[in-house]
Amino acid sequence: xxDPVARSILLVSLVKVVVLLFLVLTAVAxxxxxxxxxxxxxxGRWGPYRVGPHGLLQPLADGVKFLLKEDATPAGVDRFLYFxxxxxxxxxxxxxxxxxxxxxxxxxxxxxxxxxVIANINVGLLAIFAITSxxxxxxxxxxxxxxSKYSLLGGLRSSAQMISYELSLTLSVxxxxxxxxxxxxxxxxxxxxxxxxxxxxxxxxxxxxxLPAGVLAVAGVALIINGLGYGNFFGRIVLPVLGLIxxxxxxxxxxxxxxxxxxxxxxxxxxxxLVLFVYVWVRWTLxxxxxxxxxxxxxxxxxxxxxxxxVLTSLAVAxxx
Amino acid sequence: xxxxxxxxxxxxxxxxxxxxxxILQRHxxxxxxxxxxxxxxxxxxxxxxxxxFIAAVQxxxxxxxxxxxxxxxxxxxxxxxxxRTDMSRMACYVGVPLAIFLLIELAYQIGAATLSMTPQxxxxxxxxxxxxxxxxxxxxxxxxxxxxxxxxxxxxLVLAQRGESVPAKSGRETIT
Numbered sequence: 244x245x246d247p248v249a250r251s252i253l254l255v256s257l258v259k260v261v262v263l264l265f266l267v268l269t270a271v272a273x274x275x276x277x278x279x280x281x282x283x284x285x286x287g288r289w290g291p292y293r294v295g296p297h298g299l300l301q302p303l304a305d306g307v308k309f310l311l312k313e314d315a316t317p318a319g320v321d322r323f324l325y326f327x328x329x330x331x332x333x334x335x336x337x338x339x340x341x342x343x344x345x346x347x348x349x350x351x352x353x354x355x356x357x358x359x360v361i362a363n364i365n366v367g368l369l370a371i372f373a374i375t376s377x378x379x380x381x382x383x384x385x386x387x388x389x390x391s392k393y394s395l396l397g398g399l400r401s402s403a404q405m406i407s408y409e410l411s412l413t414l415s416v417x418x419x420x421x422x423x424x425x426x427x428x429x430x431x432x433x434x435x436x437x438x439x440x441x442x443x444x445x446x447x448x449x450x451x452x453x454l455p456a457g458v459l460a461v462a463g464v465a466l467i468i469n470g471l472g473y474g475n476f477f478g479r480i481v482l483p484v485l486g487l488i489x490x491x492x493x494x495x496x497x498x499x500x501x502x503x504x505x506x507x508x509x510x511x512x513x514x515x516x517l518v519l520f521v522y523v524w525v526r527w528t529l530x531x532x533x534x535x536x537x538x539x540x541x542x543x544x545x546x547x548x549x550x551x552x553x554v555l556t557s558l559a560v561a562x563x564x
Numbered sequence: 565x566x567x568x569x570x571x572x573x574x575x576x577x578x579x580x581x582x583x584x585x586x587i588l589q590r591h592x593x594x595x596x597x598x599x600x601x602x603x604x605x606x607x608x609x610x611x612x613x614x615x616x617f618i619a620a621v622q623x624x625x626x627x628x629x630x631x632x633x634x635x636x637x638x639x640x641x642x643x644x645x646x647x648r649t650d651m652s653r654m655a656c657y658v659g660v661p662l663a664i665f666l667l668i669e670l671a672y673q674i675g676a677a678t679l680s681m682t683p684q685x686x687x688x689x690x691x692x693x694x695x696x697x698x699x700x701x702x703x704x705x706x707x708x709x710x711x712x713x714x715x716x717x718x719x720x721l722v723l724a725q726r727g728e729s730v731p732a733k734s735g736r737e738t739i740t
Contacts, residue, residue: 324593369620373607376628380600380635387593387639399639406632413624 259361260341267340272302274519281523317390324388332381339371372413379405400534407541414549417556572612579605590645592638596631603627617691 276291276298283290291298316325341361362370379402386398582601589595603626610619698706 321593324597369617369624373620373623373628376624376632377600377604379628379632380597383632383635383639384593384597395639399636402632402636 256361263340263361264337267337272306275305276302277519278523281520282527285524285527319390321388321390324384328381328385328388332378332385335374335378335381339374342368342371372409376409379409404534404537404541407538408545411541411545411549414546414553417553568612572609575605575608575612578602579609590648592643592646593635596634596638599634600627600631603631615690615694617694 279301280290280298291301294300294304316322343360382405383398383402386394386396386401389395389398579602582598582605585598586595586602589598603622607619607622607627610616610622
């Protein structure tokens with residue numbers, strides 16, 4: 244640890260973590276704002292408008308509210324898990340960002356050339372899937388620990404949903420990274436389909452909608468958990484965003500910027516924002532899957548198609564050689 | 565003390581504490597979570613051995629897939645806290661000494677085996693090497709295992725559906 248190089252690498256990593264954490268948390272808050280705004284305009288409303296110009300300070304007000312609200316602990320909850328599950332959800336969702344490269348180039352901080360990624364490991368994508376696969380526990384355990392049958396059912400329902408699209412999602416990536424050719428069209432549809440699903444479970448949606456599907460009004464997991472613990476579930480908004488980031492990285496060609504001067508992180512950001520807008524757009528204009536329809540779709544349509552995709556792409560790769 | 569050793573000790577401590585906790589906890593859910601902790605600590609150990617792939621797969625398969633099933637089953641069965649009983653005389657006088665004996669034997673054997681080993685230089689690409697082993701050298705046993713698992717799944721399906729003369733109706737529910 245006395246090695247100056249090691250120490251500066253540690254310091255730079257710390258700086259990167261802190262900066263990125265700040266950015267991501269702010270982004271999560273503003274994504275809720277963004278979605279509420281877009282949704283409102285699609286429905287001919289104004290959306291948040293009171294706090295700050297165009298409601299821009301609304302996320303801040305929400306954050307303060309989550310922090311200051313009394314954290315009531317109902318009787319009969321499993322104390323440890325009741326507090327740990329929301330934390331787990333937030334932590335896991337956010338830590339996946341560490342593996343995302345934000346631009347191709349390295350930048351110089353404190354005289355050390357450092358790539359625009361926190362953890363550059365050679366199985367980055369797998370690591371992301373590993374972390375998101377543990378994320379299921381946050382939801383399931385939050386539902387269970389609340390000691391309410393509605394929470395339990397909601398938690399189980401959400402996690403069952405998560406599992407049923409996770410599988411096809413992971414498989415759909417195999418095709419892309421096996422070939423790197425753009426037969427990835429099929430895979431890309433799958434991919435988007437997979438990532439379309441987590442959004443209904445983030446409270447962002449059920450929180451803002453006036454009249455969601457009757458059954459889903461009880462979003463289950465977030466029924467009993469309140470205050471800051473509830474706020475933690477907003478961390479899961481990172482997950483769909485992460486999916487969109489991966490989508491942007493995998494499918495929207497990452498050749499050098501068309502417009503000179505807009506490079507690296509900004510180009511990346513533009514791609515992500517574009518996909519994000521389309522995402523919110525689709526979500527608020529097309530009818531939504533009921534959870535059992537979603538699961539049937541996941542297991543009986545997406546999964547076989549994903550398998551077929553893997554077989555066909557590997558066949559194509561093998562024939563090419 | 566090198567940082568690697570420090571990380572190893574911390575991870576090993578977490579793994580052992582988790583494993584002990586699996587037995588000590590009275591509620592099945594808490595035991596399951598302890599088991600997940602053990603698996604994640606093991607993944608950390610794999611990471612320390614520079615095999616990132618194994619670490620990721622360890623988490624995806626064990627912590628992410630298998631344990632989710634465990635947790636689901638426990639939750640759906642609504643299993644309560646287990647009751648404690650006094651240790652039976654047999655377990656006390658025969659079981660405990662046997663367990664201690666097994667522990668000593670394992671420690672001795674593994675210790676002896678590790679001492680005689682020479683440290684291998686890390687392979688250039690562990691993931692690649694592993695995939696070569698799995699899909700070329702041992703492709704037949706590997707595929708055979710997959711078929712075995714498939715048969716097990718089908719068997720479970722047949723057992724679960726036995727007695728139901730009418731297969732579960734799929735499609736939309738009728739609203740009356």
